Amino acid sequence: MRLVRRETPLKGGQVRAFAAGVVIALVLGAILLVSTGHNPAEVYAKMLDASLGSPRGWSATLTRAVPLGLAGLAVAVAGSMGLWNIGAEGQLIAGAIGAAWVARFGGDWNGFVLITAMLLGAVVGGALIALGPALARARLGVNEIITTLMLNEVAIRVVRYLVNGPWKDPEGNNFPVAPELPPQSALPGFFERANIGVLIAAAVIGAVGFYSARSAWGYELKIAGSSAKAAEYVGISLKAKILTVLVLSGAIAGLAGGIELTGSSTRLVEGVGGGFGFAGIIVAALALMRPSGVAAVAVAFGAVQIGGGAIQTLGVPASIAGILQALILFGALGAAVLTNYRVVVK
Amino acid sequence: MSRAELVGLLISVISFGTLLYLAALGELIAEKSGVLNLGVEGTMAMGGVTGFLIGVQSGSAWFALLIAALVGAVFASIHGIVSVVMGADQVVSGLALTILGLGLSAFLGKDYVSSAPGAKFNAINLGPLSDLGVVGETLFSMNGVSWLAIALGIATWFMLSRTRMGLSLRAVGESAATADAAGTPVVLTRMIAVAIGGAMAGMSGGYLTLVLAPGWNEGTTAGRGWIAVALVIFGAWKPGRVLFGALLFGGLIALEPRLQTLGLDVSPILMSMVPYLLTIAVLIVLSIRSRNRPSVAPAAIGLAFRREER
Numbered sequence: 001m002r003l004v005r006r007e008t009p010l011k012g013g014q015v016r017a018f019a020a021g022v023v024i025a026l027v028l029g030a031i032l033l034v035s036t037g038h039n040p041a042e043v044y045a046k047m048l049d050a051s052l053g054s055p056r057g058w059s060a061t062l063t064r065a066v067p068l069g070l071a072g073l074a075v076a077v078a079g080s081m082g083l084w085n086i087g088a089e090g091q092l093i094a095g096a097i098g099a100a101w102v103a104r105f106g107g108d109w110n111g112f113v114l115i116t117a118m119l120l121g122a123v124v125g126g127a128l129i130a131l132g133p134a135l136a137r138a139r140l141g142v143n144e145i146i147t148t149l150m151l152n153e154v155a156i157r158v159v160r161y162l163v164n165g166p167w168k169d170p171e172g173n174n175f176p177v178a179p180e181l182p183p184q185s186a187l188p189g190f191f192e193r194a195n196i197g198v199l200i201a202a203a204v205i206g207a208v209g210f211y212s213a214r215s216a217w218g219y220e221l222k223i224a225g226s227s228a229k230a231a232e233y234v235g236i237s238l239k240a241k242i243l244t245v246l247v248l249s250g251a252i253a254g255l256a257g258g259i260e261l262t263g264s265s266t267r268l269v270e271g272v273g274g275g276f277g278f279a280g281i282i283v284a285a286l287a288l289m290r291p292s293g294v295a296a297v298a299v300a301f302g303a304v305q306i307g308g309g310a311i312q313t314l315g316v317p318a319s320i321a322g323i324l325q326a327l328i329l330f331g332a333l334g335a336a337v338l339t340n341y342r343v344v345v346k
Numbered sequence: 347m348s349r350a351e352l353v354g355l356l357i358s359v360i361s362f363g364t365l366l367y368l369a370a371l372g373e374l375i376a377e378k379s380g381v382l383n384l385g386v387e388g389t390m391a392m393g394g395v396t397g398f399l400i401g402v403q404s405g406s407a408w409f410a411l412l413i414a415a416l417v418g419a420v421f422a423s424i425h426g427i428v429s430v431v432m433g434a435d436q437v438v439s440g441l442a443l444t445i446l447g448l449g450l451s452a453f454l455g456k457d458y459v460s461s462a463p464g465a466k467f468n469a470i471n472l473g474p475l476s477d478l479g480v481v482g483e484t485l486f487s488m489n490g491v492s493w494l495a496i497a498l499g500i501a502t503w504f505m506l507s508r509t510r511m512g513l514s515l516r517a518v519g520e521s522a523a524t525a526d527a528a529g530t531p532v533v534l535t536r537m538i539a540v541a542i543g544g545a546m547a548g549m550s551g552g553y554l555t556l557v558l559a560p561g562w563n564e565g566t567t568a569g570r571g572w573i574a575v576a577l578v579i580f581g582a583w584k585p586g587r588v589l590f591g592a593l594l595f596g597g598l599i600a601l602e603p604r605l606q607t608l609g610l611d612v613s614p615i616l617m618s619m620v621p622y623l624l625t626i627a628v629l630i631v632l633s634i635r636s637r638n639r640p641s642v643a644p645a646a647i648g649l650a651f652r653r654e655e656r
Contacts, residue, residue, distance in 0.1 A: 032453070084437050086384075132626075142633045145437060146579060149384070150622040153569050161615040278445060285438040317456050319564070322449030329442040330424065333434040 003341040013339025014288050021332025025324050038316055046314060047307025059192030061302040063264060066201040069298030070256035071280025072287065073205050078249040079289035080212060082225040085246060087148025088253040089277025090155035091126040095257025097159055098125025100268040103181050111184035118185060119258045126254015127247050129155060134246035138239040144246065160270050178268035187263040197263040209291030253277060282329045301325055355600060356484040361558050363596030364492040365550055369574035370588050371502055372546025377578055378506060379539035380519035380646035384440030385425050387571025388447020389544050390551035393418045395451040397552025398562040402464035410465055411552045418548015419541040421447060426540035430533055433650035452564040463560035467491060491553050503585040515539055519644035522651035532651050576625035582642045595621040
């Protein structure tokens with residue numbers, strides 16, 4: 001038995017690979033659940049019901065899909081040019097810090113002005129922390145994988161420092177939290193538990209997807225991603241492209257942090273990153289760096305996470321959500337081999 | 347600082363250095379063969395949870411450490427199968443391994459979060475040598491794992507630079523197609539390198555939960571796996587320099603809780619960023635230097651190998 005490369009990849013292969021990944025993850029997850037004394041059918045039914053079984057469930061799932069989708073989009077924008085932004089987690093945190101900074105030092109504004117300013121602060125925060133790796137890559141050719149990865153750990157510690165030190169809430173019973181945000185900073189509701197962050201994220205993903213598919217900018221990006229030589233030959237400035245793409249990527253991840261803070265939280269806390277930046281990398285990889293796919297995978301992962309949180313009442317740890325997400329990726333990566341290769345038995 | 351405090355600090359430096367060196371050495375071996383493994387953090391967590399559980403069950407620390415290493419090797423092999431055999435992207439596969447490891451370790455260790463440690467290592471008695479002042483007292487308190495880490499470092503250096511096996515491994519990491527043409531089994535070599543790397547990360551995790559901070563808690567690895575990835579770059583892919591880096595970064599971690607007693611008005615949280623920032627600085631310096639001379643990084647790192655595509 002051996003693998004032979006197909007002349008053309010299987011049509012619709014990635015959708016099939018994703019479906020196969022989900023099936024593989026569910027089977028492996030079921031084995032894990034059975035071996036620890038749980039009933040997989042009951043657990044999966046509860047996960048499905050809690051995440052997609054009601055309007056309320058859908059609202060929670062879509063809310064969770066917002067940071068996953070925006071972080072995924074951030075990774076995908078960089079990935080479409082062949083760059084790896086592993087720092088979405090740190091940029092998301094920097095975005096939340098930027099938004100919190102605006103709320104802390106801004107004026108006594110009404111809700112609309114305050115929220116707009118906070119989200120702008122988030123975009124700037126995410127872009128600023130991405131600027132260093134972007135400059136280092138564009139000017140000096142420094143590998144962006146490692147620099148963005150390292151800055152995740154730096155951002156985690158910056159927010160830890162802030163909520164344990166200068167920004168610590170004096171009335172927080174000594175908990176490491178920043179003071180509560182003003183009530184008018186909360187994003188207005190959309191339906192059930194979801195807020196308009198869902199609409200903002202959908203608009204951003206749609207706009208970036210449309211622009212990168214239809215504009216000259218997006219086309220140049222693809223050329224630069226497939227061949228640096230070809231790009232330089234037709235007069236595309238690689239340095240400028242790298243710089244703008246990585247900073248844009250950081251800004252999008254930063255926006256995710258801003259929406260998390262104004263939409264799903266009432267104050268800046270240490271765990272504001274929530275692992276969304278790391279999960280976003282898997283989301284982007286499963287979507288093959290395409291914005292439309294990012295939205296779909298983000299909703300699926302949102303459902304897994306919300307479902308994972310709901311089964312704690314059955315005595316199953318919420319960590320099953322992370323396990324399933326990673327298994328979906330491994331399953332899909334394995335299945336994707338079959339979209340490019342045929343198995344020949346002889 | 348009193349004499350006892352100084353010895354305490356030095357022991358802490360060596361302990362954290364051991365933790366970081368084991369994991370970084372494993373990552374170095376994998377990277378030398380051309381495989382970037384960003385799954386170290388998750389592999390450490392898996393080694394940590396199994397090491398602790400086996401320690402509680404068996405009462406033998408060395409046996410627990412061995413199992414932690416085996417689990418690390420098997421776990422990292424997932425990354426090997428997906429990225430080396432199937433040719434998937436190494437960055438994505440490695441990160442997924444970390445997410446899987448953090449989730450799975452939390453799942454498996456749930457019932458052991460408040461368990462008391464079941465096994466510990468004893469210091470190796472150096473006899474009369476332990477009377478040699480502060481140094482003797484420090485070395486006297488080192489347990490076998492630290493000595494093992496040093497031995498593994500020397501063995502790795504010897505293997506990479508003095509043996510045929512090491513030559514093959516480096517050849518695969520520099521140019522897989524050339525090594526393949528010369529008859530070196532590329533996929534097998536990389537799989538073995540990834541498994542050995544995983545074993546060391548697993549051992550590092552076991553050392554964490556058995557020795558450094560006895561006990562199990564979700565998130566106990568606290569980003570140390572990422573420091574191991576950083577150390578390989580900081581040490582320019584050389585076992586000796588990585589050891590220096592491990593002691594330096596381990597020293598910084600050891601200083602964190604002692605800053606106040608030393609009268610230094612620095613936030614320990616801010617200081618814990620230093621290893622990551624130093625690594626970025628080193629990366630920039632390496633990039634500027636490599637404009638005039640060959641890069642120190644393995645050339646084929648991150649590249650999948652498929653024979654029909656070379």
